[in-house]
Amino acid sequence: MSWYLEAGPEGDLIVSSRIRLARNLKDYPFGARLTPEQGTELLERIRGACRTSGDDYLDIHLEDLSPQEQLSLVERRLISPELLEQPNPVGLLLGRDESIAIMLGEEDHIRIQSMRAGLDLVPAWEAADTVARTIESRLPIAWNERYGFLTACPTNVGTGLRASVMMHLPALTRLGQIEALTRNLSKLGFTVRGYHGEHSRTQGCLVQISNQLTLGISERDLLSDLGQIVEQTLQLERRAREQAFGSDDIRTADRVQRAIGILGHARLITSEEALDLLSDLRLGVELGLAPGFSAAQINSLMIQIEPGTLQKSAGRPLDAPERDCHRADVLREAIAAADRATPAS
Amino acid sequence: MNCERCQRNEASVFITQIENGKRSEMHLCAECASKLTIAPFKAIWQQLAANAPLGLWKSLATSPQMQGEAAGGAGLACPACGLDYAEFLRSGKFGCSECYAAFQSRLDPILGRIQRGTRYVGRPLEGWEASILPTPPAAPAALPDTAETLDLDPARFHSLAPEQQDAWIRALRSAQKDAVAVEDYERAARCRDAIQRCLALQADGPDAPAGPDAPDGKEAAP
Ligand SMILES: [Zn+2]
Numbered sequence: 001m002s003w004y005l006e007a008g009p010e011g012d013l014i015v016s017s018r019i020r021l022a023r024n025l026k027d028y029p030f031g032a033r034l035t036p037e038q039g040t041e042l043l044e045r046i047r048g049a050c051r052t053s054g055d056d057y058l059d060i061h062l063e064d065l066s067p068q069e070q071l072s073l074v075e076r077r078l079i080s081p082e083l084l085e086q087p088n089p090v091g092l093l094l095g096r097d098e099s100i101a102i103m104l105g106e107e108d109h110i111r112i113q114s115m116r117a118g119l120d121l122v123p124a125w126e127a128a129d130t131v132a133r134t135i136e137s138r139l140p141i142a143w144n145e146r147y148g149f150l151t152a153c154p155t156n157v158g159t160g161l162r163a164s165v166m167m168h169l170p171a172l173t174r175l176g177q178i179e180a181l182t183r184n185l186s187k188l189g190f191t192v193r194g195y196h197g198e199h200s201r202t203q204g205c206l207v208q209i210s211n212q213l214t215l216g217i218s219e220r221d222l223l224s225d226l227g228q229i230v231e232q233t234l235q236l237e238r239r240a241r242e243q244a245f246g247s248d249d250i251r252t253a254d255r256v257q258r259a260i261g262i263l264g265h266a267r268l269i270t271s272e273e274a275l276d277l278l279s280d281l282r283l284g285v286e287l288g289l290a291p292g293f294s295a296a297q298i299n300s301l302m303i304q305i306e307p308g309t310l311q312k313s314a315g316r317p318l319d320a321p322e323r324d325c326h327r328a329d330v331l332r333e334a335i336a337a338a339d340r341a342t343p344a345s
Numbered sequence: 346m347n348c349e350r351c352q353r354n355e356a357s358v359f360i361t362q363i364e365n366g367k368r369s370e371m372h373l374c375a376e377c378a379s380k381l382t383i384a385p386f387k388a389i390w391q392q393l394a395a396n397a398p399l400g401l402w403k404s405l406a407t408s409p410q411m412q413g414e415a416a417g418g419a420g421l422a423c424p425a426c427g428l429d430y431a432e433f434l435r436s437g438k439f440g441c442s443e444c445y446a447a448f449q450s451r452l453d454p455i456l457g458r459i460q461r462g463t464r465y466v467g468r469p470l471e472g473w474e475a476s477i478l479p480t481p482p483a484a485p486a487a488l489p490d491t492a493e494t495l496d497l498d499p500a501r502f503h504s505l506a507p508e509q510q511d512a513w514i515r516a517l518r519s520a521q522k523d524a525v526a527v528e529d530y531e532r533a534a535r536c537r538d539a540i541q542r543c544l545a546l547q548a549d550g551p552d553a554p555a556g557p558d559a560p561d562g563k564e565a566a567p
């Protein structure tokens with residue numbers, strides 16, 4: 001199942017875990033320097049190797065998709081926005097359950113991504129590594145004993161492994177602690193980003209923590225370091241929650257119910273407002289104040305209300321006001337469905 | 346870490362100043378750094394501010410230390426893709442996997458600053474077996490004894506595998522340390538000169554006027 005359709009371990013505070021492994025073929029320049037002919041040849045070789053591996057991938061030709069469909073792939077975290085900006089030919093191999101996505105022709109020739117709901121780093125890495133081993137056994141991969149897997153950027157060389165965990169940190173956000181967290185974690189070699197990646201501000205109290213270092217550390221040590229950082233951040237958040245909201249605090253219940261009220265009745269809603277309200281609702285789920293709702297449902301809603309996915313399901317391009325309208329429709333229906341599913345008390 | 350000047354933006358520029366032998370470090374965001382009039386670097390920071398999201402690498406690549414680094418690597422280029430060392434520092438990106446070998450003599454200090462270590466400790470490539478690597482029987486023999494080390498024969502040096510060249514340089518470094526330890530500064534200076542000769546030879550690559558038995562040129566990428 002897709003990560004956004006389920007809630008995994010520690011699912012109350014942790015939205016998803018993600019692994020990315022970078023691999024390159026010998027004998028071809030890195031992504032940005034490929035000629036169109038080399039790019040096409042390279043993609044065919046990788047597709048061929050994956051096709052005969054016995055794994056079942058959907059071979060997606062991005063150039064055949066509408067801009068809305070492409071954007072929706074970004075919103076579902078199946079491809080990076082950079083993949084759509086490459087001058088050379090690119091491609092996507094998608095595992096049937098969407099838990100594995102292989103980007104072809106990004107900055108590195110091959111980027112294997114594995115996604116899981118909740119805090120599930122090691123299984124996610126093992127899944128990606130299995131794919132990587134299959135590819136390594138079929139194609140000549142750029143690797144040496146000194147530096148490991150050779151990548152376009154020296155910040156990825158070695159394991160080529162980037163692991164990230166998306167967490168819901170409403171109390172730390174409320175208490176203004178995210179900046180301090182970012183600063184402290186960066187000293188330890190970890191990056192903190194907002195929901196929309198690289199350069200975004202925190203939205204919906206969601207924060208992604210990932211490793212910066214890829215060389216001079218083994219895969220398992222790297223994952224266990226990140227796991228420990230995530231655990232410590234969880235403890236910080238739990239402590240901050242006691243301070244910011246007590247579970248019986250009427251103000252917290254009020255906040256959660258107001259979020260449900262607005263989500264259930266608004267006719268126009270921006271993505272920003274929706275993400276903040278969904279954060280309040282998620283907090284309600286975590287504190288047991290929102291019966292009928294689940295973390296998995298909120299994960300799924302977060303994707304459904306993004307511009308590309310909205311337009312894809314509408315089947316046509318929508319301008320911003322139209323999107324706000326469609327977004328409100330999606331949210332109202334979801335709240336109504338949850339209401340129907342909950343026996344009236 | 347936040348910028349020391351505005352206390353607001355993330356610091357991405359690290360400036361080391363040495364005044365009267367005293368070293369001080371300043372941590373600034375690209376924006377503030379571009380406003381400061383540190384004469385020769387002003388233009389660099391301005392450029393940096395425009396590219397602020399590229400953050401870490403840009404600040405590293407354009408830092409005064411790395412400017413010196415670029416000068417030291419002048420003339421280094423990848424034989425497979427043609428990328429030269431200065432362009433690598435500027436963009437922060439390699440052109441192809443052969444670039445690692447081409448720039449190897451200069452990579453470790455850079456990797457040391459942006460990574461946990463400078464050597465790979467992850468799992469080996471699938472299907473790779475240590476035994477199939479040509480474990481160079483010549484390696485121990487190639488390690489120079491000290492006398493030979495100092496009177497370096499360029500042809501001989503070029504004929505060594507890269508790992509052996511590295512071992513040679515390491516041996517020189519330890520000889521230098523030993524010399525310093527016994528306060529034999531003349532010898533230490535000779536070691537230092539020899540190290541510099543080796544690094545220069547490594548940087549020049551096999552195409553430099555070397556011995557007849559320079560290692561095979563790498564096959565160019567298609
Ligand atoms: Zn500043």
Ligand SMILES: [Zn+2]
Nearest residue numbers: 423426441444
């Ligand atoms: Zn190259």
